Amino acid sequence: MNWNGRLIARWALAGPVTLIVALLLMAATPFWFPKGAANVDHIVFGILLFPAYWAAPFFVAVMADRLWRAAVILLGTAAVCALMVFQLFNAA
Amino acid sequence: MTSLLYFLAALAVSAAALWYLQRIDPKRARVFNRGAQGETPSRPRLAWGVGLAPGLILPALGELSAFLTWLGAITVVGWLIALKRPRDRSSSSA
Amino acid sequence: MSLANKAQSKRLLAVHGWSAVALGLFLYVVVLTGSVAVLAHEIGQWSGGGKGHANVLDRPIHDRLTELAEDVDPAYREELSVYQNAAGSVFAFFHGHEKKEGAGLQDKGVRFVLDPETLAVVQRDEGFRSDMPIDRQSALDRFIVGLHVRLHAPNPWGLFATGVLGFVMLAAAISGIILHKHLLKDLFVAPRISSLLLNRRDRHILAGSWSLPFSFILAFTGAFFSFAGSVGLPIVAMSAFGGDQEKMVEFVLGTPETADERPSPVANLDAILSESRARVGSSPTFMTVSHWGRADAKLTVFHGPAEGDIEGSNHVFNAATGAYEGGKPLLGAKPSLGNAVFAWVGPLHFGNFAGLMSKAIWVALGLATCYVTLTGLQLWTQRRNESATWRALSRAIPIVGYGAPIGLLGASVGFFASFRGADPTDWTAAGFLIGSALSIVAGLAVKDRETLSRLYQGATGFGLLALPFLRTLLSGGPGWTELLNTDGALIMAMDLLMVFAGLAAVSMASGVRLEKLAAGRGSKAVVQPAE
Numbered sequence: 236m237n238w239n240g241r242l243i244a245r246w247a248l249a250g251p252v253t254l255i256v257a258l259l260l261m262a263a264t265p266f267w268f269p270k271g272a273a274n275v276d277h278i279v280f281g282i283l284l285f286p287a288y289w290a291a292p293f294f295v296a297v298m299a300d301r302l303w304r305a306a307v308i309l310l311g312t313a314a315v316c317a318l319m320v321f322q323l324f325n326a327a
Numbered sequence: 328m329t330s331l332l333y334f335l336a337a338l339a340v341s342a343a344a345l346w347y348l349q350r351i352d353p354k355r356a357r358v359f360n361r362g363a364q365g366e367t368p369s370r371p372r373l374a375w376g377v378g379l380a381p382g383l384i385l386p387a388l389g390e391l392s393a394f395l396t397w398l399g400a401i402t403v404v405g406w407l408i409a410l411k412r413p414r415d416r417s418s419s420s421a
Numbered sequence: 422m423s424l425a426n427k428a429q430s431k432r433l434l435a436v437h438g439w440s441a442v443a444l445g446l447f448l449y450v451v452v453l454t455g456s457v458a459v460l461a462h463e464i465g466q467w468s469g470g471g472k473g474h475a476n477v478l479d480r481p482i483h484d485r486l487t488e489l490a491e492d493v494d495p496a497y498r499e500e501l502s503v504y505q506n507a508a509g510s511v512f513a514f515f516h517g518h519e520k521k522e523g524a525g526l527q528d529k530g531v532r533f534v535l536d537p538e539t540l541a542v543v544q545r546d547e548g549f550r551s552d553m554p555i556d557r558q559s560a561l562d563r564f565i566v567g568l569h570v571r572l573h574a575p576n577p578w579g580l581f582a583t584g585v586l587g588f589v590m591l592a593a594a595i596s597g598i599i600l601h602k603h604l605l606k607d608l609f610v611a612p613r614i615s616s617l618l619l620n621r622r623d624r625h626i627l628a629g630s631w632s633l634p635f636s637f638i639l640a641f642t643g644a645f646f647s648f649a650g651s652v653g654l655p656i657v658a659m660s661a662f663g664g665d666q667e668k669m670v671e672f673v674l675g676t677p678e679t680a681d682e683r684p685s686p687v688a689n690l691d692a693i694l695s696e697s698r699a700r701v702g703s704s705p706t707f708m709t710v711s712h713w714g715r716a717d718a719k720l721t722v723f724h725g726p727a728e729g730d731i732e733g734s735n736h737v738f739n740a741a742t743g744a745y746e747g748g749k750p751l752l753g754a755k756p757s758l759g760n761a762v763f764a765w766v767g768p769l770h771f772g773n774f775a776g777l778m779s780k781a782i783w784v785a786l787g788l789a790t791c792y793v794t795l796t797g798l799q800l801w802t803q804r805r806n807e808s809a810t811w812r813a814l815s816r817a818i819p820i821v822g823y824g825a826p827i828g829l830l831g832a833s834v835g836f837f838a839s840f841r842g843a844d845p846t847d848w849t850a851a852g853f854l855i856g857s858a859l860s861i862v863a864g865l866a867v868k869d870r871e872t873l874s875r876l877y878q879g880a881t882g883f884g885l886l887a888l889p890f891l892r893t894l895l896s897g898g899p900g901w902t903e904l905l906n907t908d909g910a911l912i913m914a915m916d917l918l919m920v921f922a923g924l925a926a927v928s929m930a931s932g933v934r935l936e937k938l939a940a941g942r943g944s945k946a947v948v949q950p951a952e
Contacts, residue, residue: 285648399785
C-alpha cells in the first residue's frame with residue numbers, strides 16, 4: 236500500500252472502526268462480565284468502561300507498526316463482541 | 328475536622344519531601360548549572376518514600392477523603408514547586 | 422526507557438498535536454467552565470443573594486407536600502422528588518415516566534418551585550423535565566454548568582460534543598505519557614529560558630506531567646458522564662434488555678418487589694426525616710417518595726458524604742408506616758463492586774466530597790489543565806511560526822484564552838442586570854455572548870500581542886473587581902452590613918475571592934511580563950533563536 240493509502244487506512248481504523256469496536260465492547264459486556272454481589276456489575280461496567288473501550292482500540296490503531304495487525308485485532312474484537320450480542324440476543 | 332487535619336499534615340509532609348527532591352534533583356542542578364549541592368549526601372529514595380507515604384497511610388486509616396484531597400493537592404503543589412527557577416544561576420543554557 | 426519507537430512517536434505526536442489544534446480551544450472552554458462549575462453551588466448562592474440557604478429538609482414540609490399532592494394528576498404521584506438548588510429555591514417535582522418524542526424515556530409531571538422561607542408556590546410548571554424553565558434565581562450557575570456539560574448545544578449533540586472532547590483529553594494524556602520519555606527525570610526541571618520556544622515546551626511538559634493523573638481521571642469520568650445516558654444506556658438496554666430502557670433502569674437501580682396499590686395515607690415525613698437525620702448524623706440533601714398515597718410507598722433520603730468519606734448514602738423508609746428499611750446502594754439492592762466504583766465517579770469528577778477544601782483543589786486541577794491546553798497550543802503554533810495559517814491560529818489562542826473568562830464575566834453582568842426585571846436566563850446567555858464578542862473584536866483590532874494581553878488582563882481584573890458591587894447595586898443582592906448580620910459568610914467569601922482574583926489580574930496587566938523579566942535579568946542566551 237502506498238503512503239496515502241496507509242494513512243487513510245489508519246484513520247479509518249482509529250476513527251470509525253474504533254468507535255464501532257467501542258460500542259460493541261460496551262454492548263457485549265453484559266454477556267461476559269461477572270454479575271457481582273448485587274447482580275448489576277455486568278450492566279454497570281459496560282457503561283463505566285466505555286472511555287477505556289474507546290481508548291484501547293484507538294491506541295492499538297495508532298501504535299501498530301503493521302497496520303494489518305491492528306486491523307485483525309480490531310475487527311476480530313468486533314466480530315467476537317457481535318457474536319456474543321446477537322447469539323445471546325436470539326437465545327433470550 | 329479530623330479529615331482536614333489529616334489532609335493538611337499529609338500535604339505538609341509531602342510538600343516538604345517534594346521541596347527536598349527539587350533541591351537535590353541532579354537534572355535540575357545540571358540544567359541550571361548549579362553543580363553539586365554541597366556535601367550533604369542526598370537521599371532521593373527516602374524522600375520519595377516519605378513524600379508518597381500518605382498515599383498508603385491515609386487509605387489504610389480509612390481516611391479516603393483526606394487521601395483524595397491530598398492526591399489532588401500534591402499534583403498542583405509539586406508543579407508549583409518545580410516551576411520556580413533557581414535564583415542563583417550563572418547561565419541558563421541547557 | 423522508551424515506550425515507543427520513532428515512527429510510533431511521530432504518530433503519537435501527530436495525534437497529540439492535531440487533535441489539540443482541531444479541538445483544543447473547545448476543550449479549553451469546557452475545562453475552564455468545568456473549573457468554575459466546581460463552585461456552581463457557591464456561585465448560585467452568591468449570585469442569587471443566598472436567600473433561604475437553610476436546608477428545607479431540616480424544616481417541617483409534610484403538610485405542604487400533602488397539600489401539593491392533592492393538586493396534581495394522580496399519575497404524577499408515581500414519584501416525588503424534593504430538592505433545593507444552589508440559589509436556595511425549593512423544588513417539589515411530582516412525576517411519572519413517559520416516552521418523549523425523539524428522546525426516550527423521561528420524567529414528566531408537575532414541578533412546584535417554592536419560596537424557601539414561606540414554602541409558598543412561586544411557580545408551577547407542567548410537562549417533561551427537560552422542557553422545564555430554569556429557575557431564575559439559579560440562571561447564572563445553570564448557564565455555567567450548561568456550557569460545561571453540553572456547550573449549550575441541544576441534546577444529545579451537546580453531550581456527544583463534550584464526550585468527544587473528553588476522549589481528546591484522554592488521548593492527549595495517554596499519548597503524553599508515552600511520548601515523554603523522561604517524565605520522572607524531568608519532574609523537577611523548571612522551564613528553561615534559553616529560548617522562548619524551549620521555555621514554552623518546558624512549561625507545557627512540566628504542567629502536563631504533574632497534572633497527568635487528574636487529567637486522566639477528569640477526562641475519563643467526564644467522558645463517562647457525557648456518554649452514559651446518551652449512548653451507554655440505550656446501547657446496553659438494546660443488547661441486554663431487548664431495548665427496554667425502563668426495565669434496565671429498574672433492574673440497575675434495584676427497584677424491588679411487588680406492587681401494592683391499595684390507598685394508604687403518607688406517614689409523617691417530618692418525623693421520618695428527623696429519624697434519618699438522627700441515624701446518619703447529617704442533614705438530608707435530597708428525598709424522593711415513590712407511589713405517594715399507596716401502601717407500597719417508599720421514601721428514599723439521600724445524605725451527603727459523612728466526615729472523611731467520599732460517597733454519600735441513601736436510606737429507605739416505608740412511607741406508609743414510617744418504618745426504617747435500611748440503607749440502599751445507589752445501584753443494585755445490595756452493595757456491589759459496580760456500585761462502589763460508580764459511587765466514586767461523581768466525587769472524582771466534581772471534587773465535592775470534602776467541602777470547600779476539596780472544591781478549591783479541584784478548581785486548581787482544572788485550571789492547571791487549562792494551562793496545559795493553552796501552552797500546548799502555543800507551542801504547536803510557535804514551532805510553525807513561518808506559516809500564515811498557524812500565525813492565525815496562534816492569534817486565536819489569547820482571544821479564546823482570555824475571551825472565555827471575559828465571556829463568563831459578561832454572563833454575570835447580564836444576570837445581575839436583568840435579575841430584577843427581564844428574564845435572567847436569556848440575559849445571562851446574552852451577557853456571555855457580548856463579553857466574548859468584545860474579546861474577539863479587541864483581539865482583531867489590537868495587533869500588538871503584549872498590549873492585547875494586558876488589555877485582556879485589565880478587563881478581566883476590573884470585571885472581577887466590579888462583580889461584588891454589581892451584585893448589590895444591580896440585582897439588589899445583600900450588602901455586607903446585611904451579610905454580617907445574617908449567615909452570609911459564603912457570599913462574603915465569594916466577594917473576596919472576586920476581589921483578590923481581580924487584583925491579581927490587574928497587577929498582571931500593569932506588571933512586567935515574565936519573558937521581559939527573564940530577558941532583563943538573564944544572560945544573552947535569552948534572545949537566541951529557538952533550536
